[in-house]
Amino acid sequence: MVYxxxxxxxxxFAHELDTMFRDRKRVFVDRLKWDVPVVDGxxxxxxxxxxxxxxxxxxxxxxxxxxxxxxxxPSLKAHMLRDVFHSLCEDGVxxxxxxxEMTRICLSPSLGRAEAREAFGRIWLGxxxxxxxxxxxxxxGLTHGPMFSNILAAGIDIExxxxxxxxxxxxxxxxxxxxxxxxxxxxxxxxxxxxxVLSYHPLIAAAA
Amino acid sequence: xxxxxxxxxxxxxxxxxxxxxALRNLIEDTTRTFGFxxxxxxxxxxxxxxxxxxxxxxxxxxxxxxxxxxxxAVDPVVRACQKTAVPFLWSEVGRVISLxxxxxxxxxxxxxxGIGAGFSVPVHIPGECTGSGSFAVASGRxxxxxxxxxxxxxxxxxxxxxxxxxLRTDKLNFDVDALPGLxxxxxxxxxxxxxxxxxxxxxxxxxxxxxxxxxxxDTARRRYGVxxxxxxxxxxxxxxQIGFQDLIHT
Numbered sequence: 001m002v003y004x005x006x007x008x009x010x011x012x013f014a015h016e017l018d019t020m021f022r023d024r025k026r027v028f029v030d031r032l033k034w035d036v037p038v039v040d041g042x043x044x045x046x047x048x049x050x051x052x053x054x055x056x057x058x059x060x061x062x063x064x065x066x067x068x069x070x071x072x073x074p075s076l077k078a079h080m081l082r083d084v085f086h087s088l089c090e091d092g093v094x095x096x097x098x099x100x101e102m103t104r105i106c107l108s109p110s111l112g113r114a115e116a117r118e119a120f121g122r123i124w125l126g127x128x129x130x131x132x133x134x135x136x137x138x139x140x141g142l143t144h145g146p147m148f149s150n151i152l153a154a155g156i157d158i159e160x161x162x163x164x165x166x167x168x169x170x171x172x173x174x175x176x177x178x179x180x181x182x183x184x185x186x187x188x189x190x191x192x193x194x195x196x197v198l199s200y201h202p203l204i205a206a207a208a
Numbered sequence: 209x210x211x212x213x214x215x216x217x218x219x220x221x222x223x224x225x226x227x228x229x230a231l232r233n234l235i236e237d238t239t240r241t242f243g244f245x246x247x248x249x250x251x252x253x254x255x256x257x258x259x260x261x262x263x264x265x266x267x268x269x270x271x272x273x274x275x276x277x278x279x280x281a282v283d284p285v286v287r288a289c290q291k292t293a294v295p296f297l298w299s300e301v302g303r304v305i306s307l308x309x310x311x312x313x314x315x316x317x318x319x320x321x322g323i324g325a326g327f328s329v330p331v332h333i334p335g336e337c338t339g340s341g342s343f344a345v346a347s348g349r350x351x352x353x354x355x356x357x358x359x360x361x362x363x364x365x366x367x368x369x370x371x372x373x374x375l376r377t378d379k380l381n382f383d384v385d386a387l388p389g390l391x392x393x394x395x396x397x398x399x400x401x402x403x404x405x406x407x408x409x410x411x412x413x414x415x416x417x418x419x420x421x422x423x424x425x426d427t428a429r430r431r432y433g434v435x436x437x438x439x440x441x442x443x444x445x446x447x448x449q450i451g452f453q454d455l456i457h458t
Contacts, residue, residue: 031392090212112389113334113449145360146293146332152368153333159219163212163357170294171360 002058002126002197007051012202016059019066021045023108031109035168048103052077056126056198058119068107068119070127075099075140081174085142088174090162098137099176102127120154121191128184129198138176145171155190157183210241215358222369231373232263235366242355245346246323249366251339252286261339261370270321274314284311289330289340295360297327297353298344318344325351329363337446339367388431390449397424399450402441 005013021043028034028044039045049071057069073079075094079101082093105123107116131139143151145164152158156177164171188194218238225231239247246267251260264271274283288296288304296304298315307315326344333339341363345351390398393414400410400421407421414421425437432443444450 109392112391114389144293145295145364146330148361148364149331149333149367152364153371157223159216160361163215164360165357171357173361 001061001199001203002056002122003202004054004126004130004198004200005057006054009200013057015064016057016066017055019059019064019108020055020057020069020106023066023069024104024106026109027106028104048073048078048080048083050078054130056123056130058122058126066108067111068116068123069104070102070106070123071104072127072130072139073101073103075101079103081140081142085172085174088142088162088165088172093174094138094140094161094176096138098135100131100134100136100139102139102141121193122197124154124156125184125187125191125193126198128179128187129196131179132181132184133198136179138178140174140176142172142174145173148173148175151175155187209243209352210238210355210358212358214238214241215361218362219365222365225369225373228263228370228373231366231369232265235263235362236265238362239343239359242359243345243349243352244326244343244355244359245349246326246342246344247362248342249339249363249370251337252289260337261367261374263366263370266323267321270318270323273317273321282308282310283314285328285340285342286338287311289328290338293330293332295327295329295356295363297325297351297356299325319347322347324349327351327356327360329360331363331367333371334449341367388428390428390431390444391424394424394428395444395450397421398428398440398444401425401437402445402450 003013003016005017010017021039024044025038025042028036029038036044037046052073054072055069056072058067059065060067075082075096080103081089081101082095086093105120107120111119127139130136140161148158158175158177161174161176164173166172215238218234221234222231225234235247235249246265248264248266250262250264284301284305284307285298288301292304301307301315305311324345324347326342328340328342331339331341341360343359343362393416396414397410400413401407405413407425408418410421411418425440428444429435429437429440432440434440434443441450
């Protein structure tokens, strides 16, 4: 199940969000050693996890446990590219009502590699569906240079927004990807997912 | 001198390359704009076949000499790419790996063959052997380091364009789906074992019991269908499920 979780419907997804922020701490702090804030010792949450953020979350249908997620923020609100990494954009940070930023792509460490790849495919499709629902045409983001090849190998057509810059010894890159019904169509075929994956409400299993 | 706009054009054009020759010409044109004479975009394997990414305009004599002597395995650039994920200047490769005499000879030989100062960008894709993109100026010319933050993109995008062309013709011999699915926990156990830790030590580090570590490693061996723990390490390394940097930077 893939959900779009925002400030408005967050109470219906307390468990999904709780396990997402825990996994983000396990991945970004424990494993990747990012210097990012930790809340209560177990959650990774930063200054951009506000009521403006929408999370695309894949959760286990049985337990509701987080499997994969990403964070979307409208570019007209405070977001990482504009507020922290603007120097990565050669021609200024892309900003507009149809431009949103995608960050904090997180795959649960408890998934095997094949499961993780499938879960990533689901949240990617979920993000495309959410984007088309909201009239988004461009998703921006940033990455370590070394992750670039992984994103490309995942089949996502990215465009760099400026030369890489070193932050704490690692080359960072700002990038964007254009989304459209055509991209969604293509990626549904590529990921072997015929129909819509995204929902805004918890799905209640029909009684047998 | 090239501008970032040239890189953005390269990104767009490389995606639409019809074949490997067109891509090769495109890489050559773009990198020359930035003052580079030579490039090599490749997977790191010793067998040069049509089944891996391999695009280059290195001097023929030099490529043949490297191949004949089977020096690929000791190539300092290849070794360094397996140890780092960050682009590096060849003049600073000694910071990434300690250079043997044979490796110093390779660097000197490249220079005599006309390949001057250069830098390399490691390309690590899960499920595939390591690769890289390298760019060099002609011998005697100086390398403008200010071009690196732009030119390093050519490695990733050229590599991906080549992969897509090969995948389209079923020539790329990596099948990620055929990879045994290992959990992060199992990979943690393999890395600690490969670092020489006992099951007991690994258990202490991971906060699980010695018995559980043993079970993780047994399951991983079964998934790979290998009998020994040494084979398990080799297979996990070859498939890029774990990296040399996991084992060496402890």
